[in-house]
Amino acid sequence: WDEWAPASRLLEHNENNLAMQKTLQQTNAPAASTASVSKSAKAGTTMAGAGTRGARKDGTRGTKRGKEEIRFRDETVKKPDIKLTLPELLKAQLVDDWECLAKNNQLVTLHRNPTVVGLLAEFAAYITRTKPPHLRDPALVVPTIVSELQVYFDRSLGANLLYRFERPQCAEMRKQYVTGPKIITGQEKEVSAVYGAEHLLRMLASQMIARTTLDPESVLLVRDYVNELLSRMGKERDRIFQTEYESASLQYQNIQGMNNLSFVLVYRFVVFKVYGAQLITNSRSG
Numbered sequence: 001w002d003e004w005a006p007a008s009r010l011l012e013h014n015e016n017n018l019a020m021q022k023t024l025q026q027t028n029a030p031a032a033s034t035a036s037v038s039k040s041a042k043a044g045t046t047m048a049g050a051g052t053r054g055a056r057k058d059g060t061r062g063t064k065r066g067k068e069e070i071r072f073r074d075e076t077v078k079k080p081d082i083k084l085t086l087p088e089l090l091k092a093q094l095v096d097d098w099e100c101l102a103k104n105n106q107l108v109t110l111h112r113n114p115t116v117v118g119l120l121a122e123f124a125a126y127i128t129r130t131k132p133p134h135l136r137d138p139a140l141v142v143p144t145i146v147s148e149l150q151v152y153f154d155r156s157l158g159a160n161l162l163y164r165f166e167r168p169q170c171a172e173m174r175k176q177y178v179t180g181p182k183i184i185t186g187q188e189k190e191v192s193a194v195y196g197a198e199h200l201l202r203m204l205a206s207q208m209i210a211r212t213t214l215d216p217e218s219v220l221l222v223r224d225y226v227n228e229l230l231s232r233m234g235k236e237r238d239r240i241f242q243t244e245y246e247s248a249s250l251q252y253q254n255i256q257g258m259n260n261l262s263f264v265l266v267y268r269f270v271v272f273k274v275y276g277a278q279l280i281t282n283s284r285s286g
Contacts, residue, residue: 085227086205087234093241094205097198101163105253106245108166110173112196114240116153119197120146123229135224145225153203154190161202165248168255197233197240204230 011017100106114122127135127142135141153161162170170191174180177189204226214222233240 084204084207084223084230086230089234089237090201090205090230093198093201093237097202098163100245101165104245105165105248107169107248107252108196108198108242109246110169111177111194112198112242115194115196116192116200117150117190119200119233119240120150120192123232126232127225127228132228135228136221141221142225145222148222149226149229150190150192152208153192153195153200156203156208157191157195157199160206161199168252196242198242201233201241 011020124142124146127138131138158170173191173194177183177194179188
C-alpha cells in the first residue's frame with residue numbers, strides 16, 4: 001500500500017457494487033490464461049504428464065525444479081564428445097602396469113625420473129617450440145593446461161589413482177616428502193614431484209575430462225591438448241615408463257596383509273554389533 005484511502009472513496013456493500021467488482025475483475029483478468037489452456041490442449045498427453053510432475057499437492061505449480069531439469073537436459077545435450085585417443089602402446093602399458101601390481105606384487109619405484117612435473121614441463125616446451133597447427137594458441141594455452149593437469153594429479157592421486165597394494169607405499173612416501181619430522185616447512189613435495197608417467201597415464205586414461213564442469217569450448221580445447229600429450233607419451237614410452245617394477249619386500253606384503261586383515265576384523269565386528277552373534281555363527285557353519 002502506498003496511499004491511504006479515505007472513507008469517502010469506499011463503496012457500500014450491496015448487490016450493485018458487487019456486480020461492478022465482478023465485472024472489473026473479469027475485464028482486467030490476464031489474457032494469457034486462455035492462451036495457456038489452448039496450448040495445453042494441443043500439446044497432448046505428453047505435456048500433460050510433464051505438467052502433472054511439476055504440480056504441488058495444494059494445486060499450485062512449482063517452477064524451480066522444472067527449470068533445473070530443463071537446464072540440466074540442455075547442458076547434457078550440448079556436452080561435446082570428449083573421448084580421448086589412447087595409442088595402442090599405452091593400452092599395453094596399462095595392462096602391464098596392472099599385472100605387475102595385482103598379480104606379481106610389484107611396485108613402481110619412487111621417486112620416479114622423470115616425474116609428472118618434469119613430463120608436463122617437457123610437453124609444454126615441446127608445444128611452445130613446435131606450435132602444432134591443430135592446437136589453438138599454444139603459447140597462451142599450454143601453460144594453463146599443464147598447470148591444471150598438475151593440480152588435478154596432486155588432488156586425485158590418493159583417491160583415484162592408486163591400487164590398494166600401493167597405499168602403504170604412498171603413506172611411506174608422504175612421511176618422507178610431505179609430513180615427516182625431518183621435512184622443513186615450505187619444502188614439502190607435491191606427489192606430482194615424486195610419481196611419474198605410470199600414474200599420469202592412469203589419470204589421463206580415466207576419462208577425467210568427462211567429470212569436469214568446463215564449458216563445451218574449453219572441454220574441446222583440453223581434449224585436443226591431452227590427446228597430443230598422450231601421443232607424445234606413446235612415442236616416448238621406452239624412456240618415460242619403468243620397464244621393470246621392483247618386487248615388494250616380505251615386510252611390505254605383511255603390512256598389506258595386516259591392512260586387509262584389519263578390514264575383515266572391523267567388518268565382522270560391525271556385523272556382530274548390528275545383526276548379532278547368531279548371523280556370524282550361521283555363516284561359519286555354512
